[in-house]
Amino acid sequence: MSKQRAIVLYLHVHQPFRVRDYTIFEAGHDHNYFFDANYHSRTGNEQILHKVAAKSYIPTNKKLLEILKRHPEFKISLSITGTVLEQLEMWSPEALQSFKDLIATGRVEVLAETYYHSLAFFYSRFEFEKQVRMHHDKVQQLFGVQPTAFRNTELSYNNDLAYWADQAGYKAVITEGWDPVLGWRSPNFVYKPRYADGDIRLLMKNYRLSDDIAFRFSDKSWKEWPLTAEKFTHWVNALDESQTNINLFMDYETFGEHQWSETGIFDFLEHLPSEFLKHDGNTFMTITEAAQKFEPADAVDVLQTITWADTERDLTAWTGNAMQQEALKELYALEHDVLRSGDKQLIEDWRRLQTSDHVYYMCTKWFSDGDVHAYFSPYESPYDGFIAFSNALRDVRLRTLQAKEGGKKKWHDQ
Amino acid sequence: MKILMLGWELPPHNSGGLGVACYQLSRALARTGADIDFVLPYDAEHSIDFMKITPASPITAERLATMPGAYDSYCYTCKTDDCDHTYPSDLRGQQKRYTDFVERYLDTAQPDVIHAHDWLTFEAAMKAKIKTGKPMVAHVHATEFDRSGEHSGNPLVHEIEQQALLMADRVVAVSQVTKDIIVRGYNIPADKIHVIHNSIDTDEMADIPYGDSYAYLHEMKRHGYKVVVSLSRLTVQKGLRYLVQAAQRVHTINDKVLFLIVGDGELRDELLEQSAELGISQNIIFTGFLRGQRWRDAYAIGDMFVMPSVSEPFGLTALEAAGMGNAVLLSKQSGVGEVLHGVLKFDFWDTEKLANQILAVADRPALQASLSQDVRAEFDRLSWADVADKCQSMYSSLRRVEVTL
Numbered sequence: 001m002s003k004q005r006a007i008v009l010y011l012h013v014h015q016p017f018r019v020r021d022y023t024i025f026e027a028g029h030d031h032n033y034f035f036d037a038n039y040h041s042r043t044g045n046e047q048i049l050h051k052v053a054a055k056s057y058i059p060t061n062k063k064l065l066e067i068l069k070r071h072p073e074f075k076i077s078l079s080i081t082g083t084v085l086e087q088l089e090m091w092s093p094e095a096l097q098s099f100k101d102l103i104a105t106g107r108v109e110v111l112a113e114t115y116y117h118s119l120a121f122f123y124s125r126f127e128f129e130k131q132v133r134m135h136h137d138k139v140q141q142l143f144g145v146q147p148t149a150f151r152n153t154e155l156s157y158n159n160d161l162a163y164w165a166d167q168a169g170y171k172a173v174i175t176e177g178w179d180p181v182l183g184w185r186s187p188n189f190v191y192k193p194r195y196a197d198g199d200i201r202l203l204m205k206n207y208r209l210s211d212d213i214a215f216r217f218s219d220k221s222w223k224e225w226p227l228t229a230e231k232f233t234h235w236v237n238a239l240d241e242s243q244t245n246i247n248l249f250m251d252y253e254t255f256g257e258h259q260w261s262e263t264g265i266f267d268f269l270e271h272l273p274s275e276f277l278k279h280d281g282n283t284f285m286t287i288t289e290a291a292q293k294f295e296p297a298d299a300v301d302v303l304q305t306i307t308w309a310d311t312e313r314d315l316t317a318w319t320g321n322a323m324q325q326e327a328l329k330e331l332y333a334l335e336h337d338v339l340r341s342g343d344k345q346l347i348e349d350w351r352r353l354q355t356s357d358h359v360y361y362m363c364t365k366w367f368s369d370g371d372v373h374a375y376f377s378p379y380e381s382p383y384d385g386f387i388a389f390s391n392a393l394r395d396v397r398l399r400t401l402q403a404k405e406g407g408k409k410k411w412h413d414q
Numbered sequence: 415m416k417i418l419m420l421g422w423e424l425p426p427h428n429s430g431g432l433g434v435a436c437y438q439l440s441r442a443l444a445r446t447g448a449d450i451d452f453v454l455p456y457d458a459e460h461s462i463d464f465m466k467i468t469p470a471s472p473i474t475a476e477r478l479a480t481m482p483g484a485y486d487s488y489c490y491t492c493k494t495d496d497c498d499h500t501y502p503s504d505l506r507g508q509q510k511r512y513t514d515f516v517e518r519y520l521d522t523a524q525p526d527v528i529h530a531h532d533w534l535t536f537e538a539a540m541k542a543k544i545k546t547g548k549p550m551v552a553h554v555h556a557t558e559f560d561r562s563g564e565h566s567g568n569p570l571v572h573e574i575e576q577q578a579l580l581m582a583d584r585v586v587a588v589s590q591v592t593k594d595i596i597v598r599g600y601n602i603p604a605d606k607i608h609v610i611h612n613s614i615d616t617d618e619m620a621d622i623p624y625g626d627s628y629a630y631l632h633e634m635k636r637h638g639y640k641v642v643v644s645l646s647r648l649t650v651q652k653g654l655r656y657l658v659q660a661a662q663r664v665h666t667i668n669d670k671v672l673f674l675i676v677g678d679g680e681l682r683d684e685l686l687e688q689s690a691e692l693g694i695s696q697n698i699i700f701t702g703f704l705r706g707q708r709w710r711d712a713y714a715i716g717d718m719f720v721m722p723s724v725s726e727p728f729g730l731t732a733l734e735a736a737g738m739g740n741a742v743l744l745s746k747q748s749g750v751g752e753v754l755h756g757v758l759k760f761d762f763w764d765t766e767k768l769a770n771q772i773l774a775v776a777d778r779p780a781l782q783a784s785l786s787q788d789v790r791a792e793f794d795r796l797s798w799a800d801v802a803d804k805c806q807s808m809y810s811s812l813r814r815v816e817v818t819l
Contacts, residue, residue, distance in 0.1 A: 023770040024667055326780035364788055367756060383758050386781055387774040 006245050006285035006293075007236070007276060008203060010077040010174065011252035012151070013099075014117050015052065015084040016357035018043040018378050019388045027395040031345070034352060042378040043388075049087045053095040056256035057088075061098035063255075063266055068105050071273050075107045075284040078252070079151050082115030082131075082138050083355060096142070103143045109286035110139050112147035112170065118354035119318060121152055121161060122305070123332040131351070132168075149173065149287040153356050155205065155249070155308040156315060159301065162193030166200040172291035174249065176308040177204035181300060188243035189297035190290060201291035202300055205249040205308060209235065214250040218263035226264065229271035237279050244294045245285065249308070317363045323386045324359045330393055334400060341403035350396055353389070361385035415809065417443065418525035418542065419452040420516065420535035422484040424467070426705070427458055427475035429483055430647060431730040432555050435588070435612050436531050440465050442802035451523060453538075455512045470515035481508065484534050485647060487561050487571040505534070513538040520545050527809055531555060533571055536578035543581065549812040552582035556651075557595050560725040563650030576600050583812055586610050586805075588728040589749025595725075610804045611753050613796045614733040627711040631672065631699075635715075639670045640776040643716030643740065645709070645731045646723070648679030653722035653745060653762045658685055660722075662692040663769035664776075671697065671776050676712045678703040713738035717782060718775050723748050724762050732757075736793040741775050741785035743768065753796070756788025 020036040020043045036044045067074050080099065088096040102108045114120055115135040120128035132150075139147060149172035150165045157175035165173045177187030187204040212232070216222045224231070236246055251258065259265040276282050285293065309317050319325060331353060338350045361377040362385050379385035419440060423433035440450050441464050450465035456478040457469035482489040482505050490505045516538040529551045530539035536552060543550040558567035558575055579585055579600050585607040587593035593607045626632065631641055642661075646652040654675065661673050675685070675698060682700065689698045704712060713719070719735030719742050726748035733750060736742050744751045745762040758775070760767045775782050 023766065024773045025663075025766065025770065321784055322780040323778075323784045326778070364756070364784065367788055367791070380759060381755070381757070383756075383781060383785060386778070386784075387758075387771065390774060390778055390781070391770075 003241050003244075004281050004283060004293075005236075005239075005241070005243070006283050006290055008077065008245050008247045008285055008287055008290050009075075010079070010111075010247070010249045010287060011254075012250070013057075013078060013080040013084055013252040015045070015049055015081075015087050016117065016355040017083055017087075017352045018045055018048075019353070019358060019385075019392050021384075022388045022391045022395075024391050024394070027391050028398055031349065031395060031399065033349060033392040033395070045087065046091050049084075049091045052253060052257055053088070053092040055261070056253050057092070057095040058098055059261065059266065060252070060255040060269070061095070061102055063269055064102055064108075065098070065105075067270065067273050068102070068107055071277060071284075073277055073283045074273050075109070075286050075289070077109040077111060077149070077287045078102075079111040079113050080139075081113065081117040082135050083117060083352065085138055085142060100143060103145060107286070109149065109288055110143060110145055110147055111174075111287065112136060112139075112150045114153055116351050116354045117153050117356055118351075119153055119156070119315070119328070119356050119359075120332075120354060121156070121164075122315075123328060124335055125164075127332075127335060127354075131354075149291070154315075154318070156305055157302060157307070158305045159193065159195050159303065162196045162200065162202065162302075166193070166196035166198040169198075170200055172201050172203060172287050174203045174247075174287060175205070175302070176306050176313055177206055177247065178306050178313045181302055181306060185298060185300075186243055188239065188246055190245060190294040191298055191300045192296040194299040194301040201296060203245065203247050203287055203291060204300075206247050207308070209246060210248045210250050213248065213265075213268070214254045214258065217254075217259050217265055217268070227268065229268055229275040232268075232272065233275045233279070236276065237282075245290045316365060318356055318359045321362065321364050323362045323364075323382070327359055327362065327386065327389055327393070334393075334396060337400035337404065338396065341400055343399070343403055346396065346399050346403070349392075353392060353396070358385070358389050362389070415447075415527065416449045416451070416525045417809075418520075418523065418528045419450055419465075420528065420530040420538050420542075421452060422455060422532065422534050424452070424454060424460060424462070427456065427479070429479070429703075430485060431612075431728070432484060432532060434730055435555060435728075437462075438613070438615070438798045439801060439805065442798035443805060445799065446802050446806055448802075448806075451525065453512075453516060453519070453535075455508055455534075468519065470512045470519075478508075481505075484532055485561065485649070487533065487558060487568050490568055490571055509534050509537060513541055517541050517545060527551060527812065529553060530578070533558070533575050533578070536574055540578055540581050549583040550581065551584045551586060551808070551812075552578050553586040553588075554579075554592055554596060554727070555588055556727045557592065557599065559595055559599050560592075560651055560727055561649075563653075563724045565650070582606075584608060584808055586808065588612050589752050591725075591747065591749040591752070592727040608804070608808050610801060610808065611749070612728045612730055612733075613753075613798045613801045614730070614737060614793065615798050616737065616794055616796075624714055625707045625711055627708040628674075628715045631674065631715050634672060635717075637670075639672055640717045641672050641674055641715055642772060642776075643674045643676065643712055643719050643735070644722070645676040645712060645719075645735075646721070648675075648677050648681040648685060650681065651723060651725055652677075652679075653724040654681065654685055655688060656724075656762055656765050656768070657720055657722040658688050658692065658694075658698065660765040660768040660772065661689070661698060662694050663765060664772050665694045665697060667769075667773055668776060669697070671772065673698045674701065674712060674716065675699065676701045676704050676709070710738075713740060716740045718743060718772065718785075720768070720772070721745060721748050721750070722762055722768065726750070733793060733796065736789040739786050739790060741782050742789050743771055743775070754789055754792055756785060756792055758785065 017034040114131040150170040155175045187206045191202040193202045362382045364382050421436040444464035453468045456475045458475040528542045531553045558571045579602045689695045719740040721744045729748045729750035742757040758771045
């Protein structure tokens with residue numbers, strides 16, 4: 001029998017509560033930042049969730065459930081943010097049920113993360129831990145499972161995060177398999193984070209093979225187009241046989257939303273397991289399972305924060321310009337006053353504003369390459385995104401002041 | 415290549431962006447080796463050595479400035495007797511004199527291409543094409559629809575434009591916005607129309623040293639006030655009524671925002687009354703028409719520049735403002751928005767949104783800094799040389815051009 005080799009397929013499910021076009025004239029009067037009265041607006045969260053559920057969540061889960069029934073070896077890992085779980089509860093119980101059905105098979109692992117898909121780790125450790133606990137509770141309540149592996153927002157990672165996850169008792173943590181960090185090493189092994197003395201393991205994304213599916217699948221100018229399950233399996237089987245785990249990490253919305261059904265992405269998903277499992281020794285594993293099964297090949301040292309985003313693989317898409325820095329600084333500066341208010345709605349609104357997507361919409365770095373449409377945003381420009389966010393933040397600040405003084409105050413007295 | 419340029423104004427005797435665009439385009443074309451003969455309706459001294467300037471009449475620029483000009487198409491009538499060669503001083507008279515001159519001039523001049531800028535020169539261009547058989551380019555900086563704002567405009571002027579656009583071998587539109595108007599409003603086939611955006615050279619703004627024309631505004635800025643600048647002719651097309659409405663909305667939230675409105679025009683008194691009626695005349699400063707130092711200092715004193723135009727084929731002043739470090743706010747009806755992305759955009763009628771944007775820039779240093787830096791970076795990449803290259807390739811697409819060496 002050949003050596004064992006596993007595909008570790010991990011899908012990330014997330015939707016933010018986009019801030020509607022909230023103006024300064026509403027601040028102080030209307031505390032509704034997230035629910036656009038116009039269902040069809042570009043910031044209409046309900047409409048977007050309905051669309052993604054119909055195009056991606058429901059058909060993909062149906063396909064995944066069929067595959068799980070057909071192949072006992074098939075396993076996947078999911079991370080599902082608290083904000084998308086809330087939206088599913090409100091607007092698509094059908095899609096939520098389909099996730100429950102998947103997880104009930106016992107072969108779908110759910111990862112831990114921040115409830116609000118936030119960057120809190122880098123701004124407030126106290127708030128970060130609170131959000132991780134909130135997410136644990138939500139996952140336990142909805143799916144009846146306890147996460148044992150951790151992913152931080154946008155797979156952001158450094159030695160410090162690994163140390164924290166190790167102390168918190170996680171068995172695995174994941175991040176990007178970025179070349180400057182790995183050097184000559186391959187992402188197709190299990191690693192140990194340097195300085196973490198517990199038994200936590202690190203799994204790193206094979207971005208070439210992952211992006212072949214997530215980004216290049218429907219690109220007709222790509223020389224490998226069209227990508228078939230046979231071709232993909234052939235590439236994996238051709239790897240040196242010492243390489244144990246192929247980490248295919250991507251957005252869940254790859255299936256049906258980023259790559260439309262018409263591209264053949266669902267056929268690919270359907271055929272990949274049967275094609276891959278033809279080869280002796282090939283199997284599928286969840287993240288925690290792979291972390292425990294394979295011996296770590298080496299220790300990986302990550303001094304500076306890496307992420308799975310852009311060609312830079314850093315946090316600059318979220319924190320790269322002055323608007324983003326100011327928005328985050330002011331947001332977290334309100335932590336004490338918001339929490340002290342004891343106002344549950346205010347605390348929830350403040351936390352929803354922490355979702356990293358809000359600052360991502362303010363990113364301007366693509367102006368330098370003229371590729372204005374490279375990033376999806378519900379706003380007309382990064383500046384408009386900043387204005388809506390700032391106005392919401394202004395209202396949050398006003399509410400903390402009102403809570404403090406127990407009375408109404410005009411905004412310019414702030 | 416010999417180009418007969420037909421234009422109505424050149425700096426320093428211009429009253430708007432038309433003259434600036436003609437000057438910059440000609441200079442950049444001359445640098446590519448083009449031999450340009452520029453016909454003006456008046457006689458004046460120019461410090462221009464890159465092309466020949468031919469006056470169509472002995473009238474001085476100063477005298478002509480007292481008469482209606484290219485922007486005043488609403489004054490244009492046909493009352494004048496066309497056979498009378500005394501040329502009365504109204505627009506029709508000036509246009510007739512210009513056209514007759516060009517016709518006579520072509521007894522000797524032999525251009526390869528006729529390139530005409532806006533309606534007052536279009537009649538001469540058509541006559542020139544008939545006489546010489548040379549290709550004609552109609553360069554549209556503004557249509558009658560633009561000049562008349564939200565109204566339909568002068569039908570006589572529309573008629574001249576219609577004929578010239580039909581007869582032209584190529585039409586140049588200064589933006590996609592303008593091209594759309596030409597297709598929709600004049601039924602011109604889209605493939606005959608080239609969009610060639612105006613541009614700016616980074617050294618243009620450097621010629622005039624900064625002076626301190628606005629001591630009052632400097633002092634107010636020291637006390638935390640922000641300055642919103644607008645530079646345009648005060649006409650319906652420029653949408654200033656909407657800016658004044660937005661100013662009132664801004665005032666209800668933040669009274670430390672001042673509006674500097676530079677320019678003159680038939681709407682000035684109406685705007686003054688409007689701002690007084692809204693109770694915000696203390697915050698709105700009208701300077702009148704400015705040149706040179708004071709004109710340049712207006713950009714320099716601004717924190718943000720607003721172009722609220724109802725219809726703006728291009729909008730060169732937005733580029734100048736970008737080069738002077740302003741955050742830039744443009745109506746979506748402004749063509750310059752097609753070349754600038756580091757800007758805020760609003761529909762001209764959406765005064766609520768404009769007020770919201772002004773307040774955000776006034777109140778958020780990070781937003782003002784990001785906007786001004788990003789648009790300045792785009793400004794730095796613009797050049798008239800690129801425009802000249804596009805013009806040259808447009809010329810070479812003209813089948814009947816005979817290139818003379």
